[in-house]
Amino acid sequence: MTKTSQATPATTRAVLFHTTGDPDVLVVEEVPLPVPGPGEVLIRVEALGLNRAEALFRAGSYFYQPTLPASRNGYEAAGVVEAVGAGVSEFAPGDPVMATPAEELSGHGLYAERVVVPAGYVLHRPAGVDAVTAAAAWLTYSTAYGALLERAGLRPGDHVLITGASSGVGTAAIQVAGRIGAIPVATTRTAAKKQALLDLGAAHVVTTDDEDVVKEVGRITGGKGAEVILDAIGGPGLVTLGGAAAHDGTLVVYGGLDGRPTVLPTNWPLTVIGYNNLDLSGDPATRRRAAQFIGSGLRSGALAPVVGATFDGLERMPDAHRLMESNAHIGKIVVTVGH
Structure with a gap:
């Protein structure tokens, strides 16, 4: 049985690309939003952390090719749980979380206002850590x-x-x-x-x-x-x-x-x-050790993600990709997500 804090919308806005190329191929469209199934979590996304791999994937030069048309993108997000599927006991609606690399990007990329993610690839956000910092942390x-x-x-x-x-x-x-x-x-x-x-x-x-x-x-x-x-x-x-x-x-x-x-x-x-x-993300024991190391470091301040730039709104994703490819920034680029 799905546990939810509110009615789950049937669609969500997501960033897609229909052909590989420069950042301008990234467009925002309305896509279906499934109800979380067994072992899944629905997250309302607040911030997205960008990674070099995503620019390569968009350009068609990653180690595997996107599935076209209408490929998704995005490895890393922070937000709040809105619903959980059957069998999920470690998360509840309202929990601040981080979503981490999971499956093939074309079908499961996180550039969206809401995403459904396997619970095994979701982490509790350390107390006091805001969404921008969390989106810049895991990968x-x-x-x-x-x-x-x-x-x-x-x-x-x-x-x-x-x-x-x-x-x-x-x-x-x-x-x-x-x-x-x-x-x-x-x-x-x-x-x-x-x-x-x-x-x-x-x-x-x-x-x-x-x-x-x-x-x-x-x-x-x-x-x-x-x-x-x-x-x-x-x-x-x-x-x-x-x-x-x-x-x-x-x-x-x-x-x-x-x-x-x-x-x-x-x-x-x-x-x-x-x-x-x-490989680390897919191994539960190594993932647990990494999560403990990162979480304790974020809480103590020993680890403080460097955010070189933030862009507001999914529509700014092409600009964020252009900055990444310019190599002019230091640290992480984050796109915040309005609703």
Whole structure:
């Protein structure tokens, strides 16, 4: 039996795209809204956190193609529970929550005013955390947590080199590393974002347009190299990046922003890990640990998502995607949702 705080509307407004392309292919349309079935939760969305994957998906350059016409999009939302399906006991109407990556984006993307999500992919929003902060939290921090702590085994005192450090995951990784006592070394192309990264907690910042990453990391670490490298870029440059790793270090690749084939470094012994955050989301035990780490960090203030820009209303989604592709922002982009 469905439990609801009010009559469930039959439709909702959602962002769709009917062809792949630039941000202007994103349009707002009225779509059917199902009643939550067994094990499902209906959420009234208050804010959406944007991720690079969604821009790639819209453009047709993600690791799988959208189902067209009328594909949905969006991995991350924060809002309030309006109804729950049969068998759902951990959530009730009125609960503030975060919705997290679940299934294939075309049919289950979260860019909408209301969404129905499997209960296993819904988290209680930590007390005192507003919707914008919550929408900016899960994917970035769970990626940083999963890659650095679960996969790479980052320890206090380790140096961790973070590429693309001004991104949502990059800024989260700086905070995650700092929280456990590791030493974050950030990279950014120019000096424009250097001070902001230092202010966010980076111990050192390397500007790759005018500094040699391998030499700078060697200098910073006293010739030892970084025990862990977290890379968002991939491509042929991974070979050079491997030269900044410590003997028997770990290089975690979680993105392919370069777009070209990634070439494996050969300065062995070196562990190279291709990280997929959906594996973490799909494993209940790892997901539980990540949720506890993130929730406690948000409550204490040790983790504070960096929101580089907010846009008001689903109609602003093309503008939000354009900003993401410009790389002019620092941190996360959030779209708030009116009703």
